[in-house]
Amino acid sequence: MLAQLHKASFNPAWDEDAIISLLTSSTMAWLGYIDDQPSGFVIIRIAADEAEILSIAVLPDARQHGLGRTLLTTAFEGAVQSGAISMFLEVARSNEPACQLYESVGFAHIGVRERYYSNDEDALVFRRSLV
Numbered sequence: 244m245l246a247q248l249h250k251a252s253f254n255p256a257w258d259e260d261a262i263i264s265l266l267t268s269s270t271m272a273w274l275g276y277i278d279d280q281p282s283g284f285v286i287i288r289i290a291a292d293e294a295e296i297l298s299i300a301v302l303p304d305a306r307q308h309g310l311g312r313t314l315l316t317t318a319f320e321g322a323v324q325s326g327a328i329s330m331f332l333e334v335a336r337s338n339e340p341a342c343q344l345y346e347s348v349g350f351a352h353i354g355v356r357e358r359y360y361s362n363d364e365d366a367l368v369f370r371r372s373l374v
């Protein structure tokens with residue numbers, strides 16, 4: 244299911260093997276549902292007291308109904324229960340919906356990784372305190 248949801252939003256997509264190898268004891272994942280249909284997911288990794296968002300996506304037809312924000316709020320709670328005191332992520336500079344989403348839930352832009360992606364696009368680094 245995670246692979247199907249990932250494929251609907253990313254190219255290249257992570258296949259099932261890639262996702263299974265990602266789901267270790269240090270990662271946590273949640274599915275989000277709209278009308279009983281799996282419509283989005285978030286995967287985070289916990290390292291010591293820091294959490295990182297590895298991926299988040301909502302199916303194109305299900306976007307802008309609040310699921311992305313709900314998934315993040317759920318991930319915050321899960322990260323805190325696992326001992327994290329902050330969360331960070333990287334996002335492509337041009338990904339306006341994602342940047343707006345992160346800012347709307349309290350993330351602050353703390354840095355840039357220049358030409359981070361394979362297409363040479365910069366990544367913006369965002370961080371949010373969880374305490």
Ligand SMILES: CC(C)(COP(=O)(O)OP(=O)(O)OC[C@H]1O[C@@H](n2cnc3c(N)ncnc32)[C@H](O)[C@@H]1OP(=O)(O)O)[C@@H](O)C(=O)NCCC(=O)NCCS
Pocket residue numbers: 252299300301302305306307308309310311312313333334335338339340341343344345347
């Ligand atoms: C980013 C993404 C997960 C947002 O999911 P979503 O369910 O549509 O988000 P929500 O409906 O919870 O929106 C929450 C806030 O995000 C912002 N937002 C969401 N979509 C937006 C858009 N198209 N344009 C501008 N802001 C947007 C708004 O601030 C919104 O708050 P508001 O509804 O009060 O205005 C979704 O667009 C997606 O799956 N994109 C493709 C995958 C991706 O880019 N993932 C992030 C990689 S780092």
